Ligand SMILES: Nc1ncnc2c1ncn2[C@@H]1O[C@H](COP(=O)(O)OP(=O)(O)O)[C@@H](O)[C@H]1O
């Protein structure tokens with residue numbers, strides 16, 4: 001009765017072509033490298049800026065604390081895609097013209113720095129008050145105390161959260177395709193529109209993401225253990 | 234602002250106290266913890282502070298270490314105001330800069346050691362000298378090794394605190410504080426968190442300091458026997474005031490105040 005559903009024109013045969021997959025592999029690998037570069041660049045920005053935001057929210061300066069807290073809340077409450085579009089298309093009206101690559105990394109870095117600032121804040125808060133008191137007893141400045149004592153101790157408990165957002169950034173890099181960054185999805189789309197074959201490209205992109213994301217959790221845990229041992233904790 | 238006109242801008246004279254609390258008041262919210270505390274400690278003197286829990290003993294040390302702000306009165310160290318600074322011809326509350334200048338005379342050891350867990354014993358001892366005093370790494374290492382030797386921890390110099398027993402950690406903490414060359418050392422119940430069998434290794438270090446070094450010391454302790462042995466003077470705190478003070482033989486042997494007698498007999502029973 002439903003046989004019309006299964007007629008060829010409605011339900012084309014599943015046909016995977018190995019030779020074609022092999023042919024597009026180099027382009028996809030190059031795009032993988034681009035994806036990794038975009039993720040690493042965004043992450044580097046997020047790591048540094050996130051720490052700045054976390055420290056700013058702990059400062060004695062009420063105005064600074066307020067402004068940063070509201071900004072972080074604002075960024076966290078709006079979509080990354082909107083922020084990418086905004087930076088790319090509205091930025092030039094304010095005299096900020098950046099390449100798609102720069103825009104993408106800055107947008108991702110800014111977006112994730114707001115999440116990372118919360119991770120850092122948890123780590124910073126977890127350092128016992130006695131460490132601050134010992135630092136005062138040694139007459140260390142606030143800056144010295146953060147740099148030498150508090151931040152090093154705040155990092156190990158923050159590593160799992162930091163790792164999760166690294167994976168998050170990696171999986172969000174496809175959003176950069178909308179402004180023309182030649183990462184994986186952008187490249188798969190381009191390949192598809194050239195040959196009208198999408199199956200191989202998209203499947204391979206999925207497998208690449210899977211292959212890179214899966215070991216991440218284990219690597220992060222191993223890294224945390226390594227850092228803790230290095231710090232003797 | 235509080236009228237400080239009755240307070241001197243400097244305490245002078247040959248016998249000036251190393252530490253002087255003058256009418257010091259401290260409150261947490263509406264809870265008055267210390268009321269008009271007057272306490273002078275001479276240079277080289279060892280003063281023990283005893284008293285029931287909550288009587289304000291820790292607060293006295295913390296105010297002197299500038300970990301707590303005071304709400305009235307003034308504290309002097311080596312004749313110069315600590316909690317205040319001179320502006321024009323008036324005493325005004327100290328700025329952070331003033332505190333940084335003055336607090337270098339004071340060192341403190343805590344009940345829970347508060348060692349830096351990510352640094353080895355020797356690194357703990359080098360941190361202040363290198364970062365704050367500006368010593369070279371070599372100078373700081375020499376100084377730290379000498380002090381670890383003094384507290385009997387030279388062989389553990391490269392261990393992290395997590396690998397050390399409580400008694401060992403406390404000895405490293407004493408070395409760390411001494412590395413700053415303070416004039417005044419504060420000990421806040423430094424044996425209270427320790428297992429009974431290792432208390433002796435920490436008290437022996439303090440004994441050695443008393444015998445061989447001309448440090449001024451303030452020590453909060455629950456170990457009456459130890460306080461009696463090594464103190465020049467014992468202060469019994471009760472409810473935020475010094476209820477009674479005197480040489481250990483007198484305070485322990487012949488306490489005058491009823492509260493002192495009650496406290497001492499209660500402690501004796503507990504032992
Ligand atoms: N940070 C604080 N906030 C509020 N109350 C405090 C604080 N620190 C100490 N107190 C109170 O001050 C009083 C004296 O405390 P403390 O000096 O620690 O006593 P002691 O060392 O003699 O046991 C106690 O009643 C204590 O509860």
Ligand SMILES: [Mg+2]
Nearest residue numbers: 290291292422
């Ligand atoms: Mg106490």
